[in-house]
Amino acid sequence: MALPTSSVITLHINGERHTLPVDHRSTLLDALRERLDLTGTKKGCDQGQCGACTVLVDGRRTVACLQLAVATEGREITTIEGVADGNRLHPVQQAFLDLDGYQCGYCTPGQICSAIGVLAEHAAGWPSAASADVRPTAGPPPLTADEIRERMSGNLCRCAAYTSIVEAVTRAAESGPAVRTGAGPDSKEPAA
Numbered sequence: 001m002a003l004p005t006s007s008v009i010t011l012h013i014n015g016e017r018h019t020l021p022v023d024h025r026s027t028l029l030d031a032l033r034e035r036l037d038l039t040g041t042k043k044g045c046d047q048g049q050c051g052a053c054t055v056l057v058d059g060r061r062t063v064a065c066l067q068l069a070v071a072t073e074g075r076e077i078t079t080i081e082g083v084a085d086g087n088r089l090h091p092v093q094q095a096f097l098d099l100d101g102y103q104c105g106y107c108t109p110g111q112i113c114s115a116i117g118v119l120a121e122h123a124a125g126w127p128s129a130a131s132a133d134v135r136p137t138a139g140p141p142p143l144t145a146d147e148i149r150e151r152m153s154g155n156l157c158r159c160a161a162y163t164s165i166v167e168a169v170t171r172a173a174e175s176g177p178a179v180r181t182g183a184g185p186d187s188k189e190p191a192a
Helices: 029-035 093-098 108-123 144-153 163-176
Strands: 004-014 016-023 054-057 060-063 076-078
Touching: 016 029, 029 054, 054 108, 060 108, 093 108, 093 163, 108 144, 108 163, 144 163
Parallel strands: 004 076
Antiparallel strands: 004 016, 054 060, 054 076
């Protein structure tokens, strides 16, 4: 007896519910772009190496090209289309715009979603490979340029706008807790 190869799922994206049939092998990236016309999330390498397809799933950074759509049913998904508050840009978006944290713009949606996740992880006290003191009692490490570079290292920019990206993340971090509103890890436990 053959098992079914597709299902009807409900995805919670940017505060809206979307019910759609998907092949069990469909990635979240393909469901977003091809089925729901949310094309802000970009297809770069399709191998999880460039970060162009980064979205937030339950507030945590996820490369959508490696995430199966069926595995995100019932979870809160935020794409670049959902980070602004109406016509008011998210502080990370505004910082990228003000400081030219983009050139061609192709990687920018993934960079912005990743930066939002980075700031939430940092605020939760999660260390990175660049953190000098990784003890849980140490609290968040200073958000230095090296710390930002390490945390954003999964997002590649073919135009090499890295200096401006680091400056934009720094400025957004200085915006305070509003940066993390609506996104970020609920737990202080890092992903395994």
